Amino acid sequence: MGNLSLASAMLFEPRKAFLEIDAKPRWGFPLLVVILTTVAIALWYRSVVDLEWVTDRAIRSSSFTANFSEAQIEEAVKRSTSNPTLGMVTTALGTPIAVVIMGLISALYLLLAGKITGVKRSFGQWFSFTWWVSLPATLLSLLAAAFVLLTATTAQIDQADLKPLSLNALLFQKTFDQSGYTLLSNIDLIQMFSLYLSVVGVRTWSGRSWLFSSVFALLPYALVYGIWAFISLR
Template identity: 35%
Template sequence: MSNLQLASSILVDPRPAFAALDKSPRFWFPLLVPVAVQVAMTFWYFGVVDYPWLLDEVFGPAASQQANTPSKSLMMWSTVAALALGVPLLRVLEAAYFWLAGRLTNIQRPFRQWLALTCWSSFPYVLTVFLMVIPLVSHNAAKTTQDGLSLLSLNELVFHLPRDSRWHTLMSSITVLHPWLWWLTVLGVRVWSGRSWRFSMGLALLPMLVLYGAWVLLVLL
């Protein structure tokens, strides 16, 4: 399969895609395309947002009048750097977990293959990035926060928590697509390991359970 065929298959019929990746693992396309799209949306966002208004929303009233607040260019390039470095690093860490867990459970797969799994199973998240176009072309684009761009987050769709809520960041980070991404990871592990659904779910979802469990615990404390 070509990269575009793999992308289409991951979205509508992922099992053949993982079978193809089993024979020929590759990861650059699903790694770089979402990052490039998010970086493009970031430049677009900072090009239209009312920056003094944004500062007041993020740092509190009258923040835009203070001398120590970050400049627009600094905040924009910091966001771009976080995306360009943070997303690939996250995929590498995920792949490292699967590589180590695979060795411990006798699933002999190279690191490159696990990196392909993490990149392709997270690829559908690019759909949420494309949806950022909607608020960016709306009449209220200048008065939209970065959290407000994520139309499929639980906070935007369900909870509508204010920024000062201790649950705001967690609810803004989880989208309705995340269960789909987790299921793709489980499916990929099952296809490549030949193990049971129970085993595949345990191996694939353990990092998410630890991460979000610790996050909820920190919020509660």
């Protein structure tokens, strides 16, 4: 099965796709697509957005700047936005590094969890698993971001707005200054689809129950989001 066919299968027939990855693990194509797509979204967003506005919001929401005066915030915004080209370069270089590190962590977790539970696969297989699972979600994120950026009537677009299928956008409509805004904006249907693919993949590779596969694939996310929810909603 070619890479494009495999990518298509991941969306429409995930079980078949996972059997293919298990038999012939490969990660070059999805890794490249994920990196290029993520960098494209980041750069597009940076080139469109009102940088001062978004930096001001980021500084105000940070706990490190909680005691800053208005003048200090203004100065920090000025300093952060004084060199947009440098910001673009940093984004272009930093995003791939961050994406790869996240992929490595995810693959490492799957390897360790597999060793503990008897789902024995090599690191290369889990690494391949990680990137193929991420591929559809990343492409869908690009599509969502494109919808938002192309239809925006203002340049003041929050990063959270790039996820129109998030829980906050669909259900809660919390504003920037309300607690839970960032958390609810980060949980979206596209990400849930990606998690569903992980569960299907584990089930296909382990041959175990849905419950086992769900716990195996979702445990780190449940922990991260659980702690986040506890901190932001307390």
